[in-house]
Amino acid sequence: MTTVDSFAGSDEASRARREMVDKLVASGAITSGGVKRAFRSVPREAFMPEGTDLATAYNPNDAVAAKTDQHGRTVSSLSAPFIQAYMIEQAELAPGMSVLEIGSGGLNAALLAEVVGPGGRVVTVDIDPDITTNASAALDAAGYGSRVEVLLADAEHPIPGLGEVDAVIVTVGSWDIPPAWTDHLTPDGRLVVPLRMNNITRSVAFRRVGGHLESTSLVVCGFVPMQGDGEHHERIFELPDPHDGTVKLQFDVTPKDLSPLDGVLGKARTELRSGVDIPRGASFADLHLWFASFLPGFCRIAAGEGTELAEERRWFPFGAVADDGSFAYLAIGPTLDGTGDEFLARGWGEGDAGPAMVTQIQAWAAAGRPQPDSVAFWPNGSDHDFPQGAAVLEKRHGLVTISWPTTP
Incomplete structure (x- = not known):
């Protein structure tokens, strides 16, 4: 009825x-x-x-x-x-x-x-x-x-x-x-x-x-x-911006020591090109899950009003931090020949965060810009037979694995 x-x-x-x-x-x-x-x-x-x-x-x-x-x-x-x-x-x-x-x-x-x-x-x-x-x-x-x-x-x-x-x-x-x-x-x-x-x-x-x-x-x-x-609370780490704003980093898996990030937004800006183009109208949401699977120090980003990042355009709320105190985030910009756009790793601090992000962008592209093959959940106490190369995420009640194609 x-x-x-x-x-x-x-x-x-x-x-x-x-x-x-x-x-x-x-x-x-x-x-x-x-x-x-x-x-x-x-x-x-x-x-x-x-x-x-x-x-x-x-x-x-x-x-x-x-x-x-x-x-x-x-x-x-x-x-x-x-x-x-x-x-x-x-x-x-x-x-x-x-x-x-x-x-x-x-x-x-x-x-x-x-x-x-x-x-x-x-x-x-x-x-x-x-x-x-x-x-x-x-x-x-x-x-x-x-x-x-x-x-x-x-x-x-x-x-x-x-x-x-x-x-x-x-x-x-x-x-x-x-x-x-x-x-x-x-x-x-x-x-x-x-x-x-x-x-x-x-x-x-x-x-x-x-x-x-x-x-x-x-x-x-x-x-x-x-x-x-x-309910589960991710850890929020606040980075003060020199212009009195705040950039918030949200971690599911928190790096052991975040103290090297103190003052990072006052360091020199960095930008690395990936050489990976972005076809017009194409979705790249699977890159975000690839990052979540394989990018060390992965986090979500929220930029408060008045920060340099908030005033920027064409960036995405996904980033990474490195133990050396560098911080990078995903952005897009024109290719060198001006015919399209490519992925960039922008950030602050000369360190490993930007190169690590570019490495994963390129790895995802080399694999054929894949979607994950499967996601599995292994309850506590179950026998584990993880797929080769799968990302493993620890949960309270078990483990999650994310499997990806291994060849382009």
Whole structure:
């Protein structure tokens, strides 16, 4: 049962919904008939914060903030339609299946209810009572209240009475994979999770292979971070800028000694060319995950107002530090012949950070600018059989490996 007409019920809302779905199909985010029907059926406007216009509700590429904290930071959001579609497709759902959603806004649960149909089961949980209250109200109003069970819980731990489900879909950024999630999965079930791997997030669809998890697909994404017992805080290191601003470096794996970075932004500027061009319109998001896998001292960067870096153009929030106190970040600039752009390593301090970044840019290009072959999760206590050359990231509940093609 759907109740589209009880909301905007208007030609305008129906048209916005159709146009959104057409765009998602054209982009490849929607590939199956069941997901397409779900997106055509669920009235997104019913789940939006008050005052949200239809253009915003049906923009296929943008999330909508559902709750902010006292500092104005988003702590809960309604995911962008494109990533909702990708993740539901990753879960490989079918009518009659059961699904646990971790991170509840109501909207995604309604989509899941449409995909699994009246014979399926959808349970959505969140740690925030404001979110679960709003989700329940929206689901009731949209006609999905009897088809979705909303629970207040910290999903780091097992959900009492849930039993096994065919899929677990996590809609918050997770640094780890707790045992509770896989314990709730049927033997051939799917886990879809936005997994943070050394500051870089991918929506990873996992299946069981023996005693560990292997990816079946990866999608570029970004989510607000997990709260509760599964929350993880990266270390933030602040570099004072000579102009009284601050550049913040965020580390997942913190170098042993950051004291050599003191005063680095007052040192001589550096720039190294990689000789690796950037084809117009080409995505290089996989370079960021390559950095997260292999670049020593890798970090994310945020430049405060008034800093030299903030005033610069054509740079990306990814960098690296070296033990010698040098700091480099990824940028792009014109090639020497002026016919295009190439990757640059800009920074401060004459040291190893810039050369290390250029080396990894060139290695990624020499390998054919690859996407990762796979991501695997090895729970604590499992037998490890890591792929040759894989990056290994340590987590609380196990180890993550990222495998890449070994030849161009």
